[in-house]
Amino acid sequence: MQAFADFYDGETATRHPVHVTLGPDRMALLIRGDTLPQPLRWPLADLRALHDQSDRRQLVLTRHVEFRDETARDPARLVVDDPDFMAWLRATRPALDARDVPRGTGRRVALWIAGALAAVGLMLFVILPALADTLARAIPEAREAAFGRSVVAQMERVLGAERMGGLDCEAPAGRAALDRMAARLTGAADLDTQVTLRVLDHEMVNAFAAPGGQVVILRGLLDEAGSPETVAAVLAHELGHVARRDPTRAALRTAGSVGLLGLVFGDFAGGAAMLLVAERLIDARYSQDAEEAADLYAHELLARADIPPAALAQMFERFRELDGDTRGAFAHLMSHPRLGDRIAAARAATPEGFAGRPVLSPAEWRALQDICG
Structure with a gap:
């Protein structure tokens, strides 16, 4: 040839x-x-x-x-x-x-990918949380409140507000009872944030805090609570998260994570980011330190408001009856430490012989339970 x-x-x-x-x-x-x-x-x-x-x-x-x-x-x-x-x-x-590549290219590409993933992980789990903590302390109150209202609006969409024609529960007698409960707690609290309390008509046994002092109670919680004191105890726990700005930090971390992942894997619309923030807060799983701090805040706040801290233990026990010790609709109050330990801590925080004063009268309690009509 x-x-x-x-x-x-x-x-x-x-x-x-x-x-x-x-x-x-x-x-x-x-x-x-x-x-x-x-x-x-x-x-x-x-x-x-x-x-x-x-x-x-x-x-x-x-x-x-x-x-x-x-x-x-x-x-x-x-x-x-x-x-x-x-x-x-x-x-x-x-x-x-054949399309040749230099020897060792696969190894180099693998190292580049590993380095890129490590950088993304560093951003997600170290830099963004630290930045969110800093921003949560620095964000102006009015801006934080507006952010919280936007998040709650997305929460309502997640819970089906558009399909139901709105979820707000505002029966006058029930609202008056709720305001009285809230006033007793906030009057004993040392909060630098104005609290906005709402009840939404949804069967989920849950309550959650959003940025800017927004606190939402769902009807399912009122249905399952055995007394106004247990509702007040849950509200005190959520106020603990408000005091620490846990919802703002969680929302900023989620929004930042969505933005970073959007840059890496493809753009996310702002509405989608807010939706993820809302879903994250509805099923808020704070760190162990944050949950312990919110529990401790609730114990002290309840005692100052002349409400037995053991009421929080009673609500935890009710959650355990409904969903077990480690999972369920109210999972963020049932995250670690284990629920049994949190029940024991709430009971230990109640001085022997502490009776307290009723949070609501029987008529007011019935009105609160009927706030959604």
């Missing part, structure tokens, strides 16, 4: 007419030309065809060889236009059209 071709050494633009033959061992092409300093030997296994050829009547060959700069191809070119020789090459050299 032989053919005439043109050879370019890749260093100059000089064209070298050459004669190409198959070597004696049939394992390489021998390239000879009057203008070449010496014959060249190109192993058949190293032959590669360039993919960006405009003239299909010829075949431009190069040689696969790795250099120190990690380029995978020889700069020299062999231009063949003999149809029979071209057909023979394509029929016998399946690697001719």
